Amino acid sequence: EVLIRVMVAGVNGGADTFSVTRAAAEATGIKLGAEGVGVVVAAGAEADYAAGDRVAFIGGGYSEYTRVKARLCNAVDEGGDAAEQTAARVSGLTAAVALGHTAPVTSGDVVVVTACATGSFAVQLAKAAGASVVGTVGSAAKVDAAKQLGVDRVLNYRHESLADVLAAEYPGGVDVAYEGVGGALLGAVCANLKPEGRVLIVGSISQYPHNDETPHHGVEGVGDIMDDVFRPGRTVELPNGGRLIGNVWGDAFSTGVLPAFRDRLYADLAAGEIRALVDGTRFCGVSEAPAAVAHMLAGRNTGKTVL
Numbered sequence: 682e683v684l685i686r687v688m689v690a691g692v693n694g695g696a697d698t699f700s701v702t703r704a705a706a707e708a709t710g711i712k713l714g715a716e717g718v719g720v721v722v723a724a725g726a727e728a729d730y731a732a733g734d735r736v737a738f739i740g741g742g743y744s745e746y747t748r749v750k751a752r753l754c755n756a757v758d759e760g761g762d763a764a765e766q767t768a769a770r771v772s773g774l775t776a777a778v779a780l781g782h783t784a785p786v787t788s789g790d791v792v793v794v795t796a797c798a799t800g801s802f803a804v805q806l807a808k809a810a811g812a813s814v815v816g817t818v819g820s821a822a823k824v825d826a827a828k829q830l831g832v833d834r835v836l837n838y839r840h841e842s843l844a845d846v847l848a849a850e851y852p853g854g855v856d857v858a859y860e861g862v863g864g865a866l867l868g869a870v871c872a873n874l875k876p877e878g879r880v881l882i883v884g885s886i887s888q889y890p891h892n893d894e895t896p897h898h899g900v901e902g903v904g905d906i907m908d909d910v911f912r913p914g915r916t917v918e919l920p921n922g923g924r925l926i927g928n929v930w931g932d933a934f935s936t937g938v939l940p941a942f943r944d945r946l947y948a949d950l951a952a953g954e955i956r957a958l959v960d961g962t963r964f965c966g967v968s969e970a971p972a973a974v975a976h977m978l979a980g981r982n983t984g985k986t987v988l
Contacts, residue, residue, distance in 0.1 A: 683728050683736070683751050685719040689763045690742030691771060692964075692973045692986040693798065694861075694884050713970070714743030714988075716770040718763045725751070735759045737770040737947075743970045743988065755943055758951050765957035768798065768985035769950050773957065775883060775929060776802035776859065777942045783931035784857050784879040786810040791851050793817075793843075793870050794832075796861030796883050798977075798985040801958040803859040804830050809955075815851070817843055817866060819980050826958065826983050844869035854878060863887045863906050867898040876922035881929045882911050886978070900925075958984030 693715060721734045728751035730736060736754040741747035757766045776799050780786045788811030794800040795817045807814050808831045816832035818824055819839055827835045836846055843866055847855060854875035860867055863885030870880055885906045898906065901920055910917055914928030933939045949955040960982040964973040970988055977986040 682725045682748055683721050683730050683738075683754060684723040684746060684748050685717075685736065685738055685754075686722050686746055687717050687719040687742060687744060688735075689719075689767045690714050690717040690970075690988040691767045692970075692977050692988055693771060694886055694978070712741035712744075712747070714741055714747075715739060716767060717742035717747070718757060718767045718770070719747070722746070727751075730754065730756070735763075737766055739770065743967060745967060755940075755947070757947060761951060762957075762959075764959045764985075764987045765950065766947070767987055768957040768959055769802075769946055772799035772985055773802040773946050773950070773955075774939075774943055775799050776806055777946045778931070778933045778939065779803070779859065779881045779883070779929040780806050780810070780857070781942060782933055782938060783929050784881055784926060786812050786857055788812070790856035791815070791853065793847070793855050793858040793860070795866050795870075796859055797886075797980075797982065798958070798960075799883055800859060800861065801826075801830055801984050802955065804832050805955050807857075807859075808833075812856075813851075815843075815847070815855075817862070823983050830956065830958065838866060842869070844872055847873035857881065859883060861886060864898055867906065868900055871898070871900045871903075871919060871923070871925075874919065874921065874923040878923040880923065880925045882906060882925060882927050883929055885911060886980075960984045960986045962986070964988045 716739050718737050721730045724730045737757050738749050739753045740749040786807050790812040792807040792812040793815045794803045804814050813833050815834045816827045817836050817838045818827050824835050855873050858870040858880040861884040864887040888907050910927035917925040973988045
């Protein structure tokens, strides 16, 4: 194990256990927060790290210090931007594995990306693979950010229908969708999916507890996305032959390919081959964690929210 002084923590939909899973308010033993970047202050005898090393890690990011297994850490460049390195640890790596291993994107594919922070990585990786990318956003400010990342067709879903755009402009169908919103956007993707198409479910933010009503996706034969697909990591066959993939990591852990994807991602980040889009609103200190989570859940962020 290593003891880490946390510099930056990432904020995502699954990082606040109480809010996302509705755990009892009196529950104990919950380490709040997920990924982060920090400096090792102490290391166990069998850990491959020493005091002073900067690492990215998973576990307990919403704390000044966190103790984690050394295997959940990876060394990062001490001269790099800690916020960008934090963004890459979960948001970036999820996209890299999902689009490079679980549902590999190839040249000529049509890829739809609806997720925000992790989606900012997904669109860049899909473009690098030669795909045409459709990206959805929820505000005018995010349109410009998506264009700067290379999205071919940016759609503000508050003013345009994703279902109509896909049917009219991409009549051949969607090869891969990287979907993190749920509701009508998920329904639109599935309605325009190729028979061999794949929908990678990276969350369903429209269902998270900040919304009083949960919009239904309307996908035939599919129940609750979070409870029936995402959390259990199930793959669901759709009537047209396409697939909803609830475990976007696939067999990356069991086959041992994960470290290679992680190392490549961080090398590309350091070399400027890929951008980590970090939201401009910064939150400082453990006491501001609730405000950071609320900021992200409200959709006010453009890119990764960090603490």
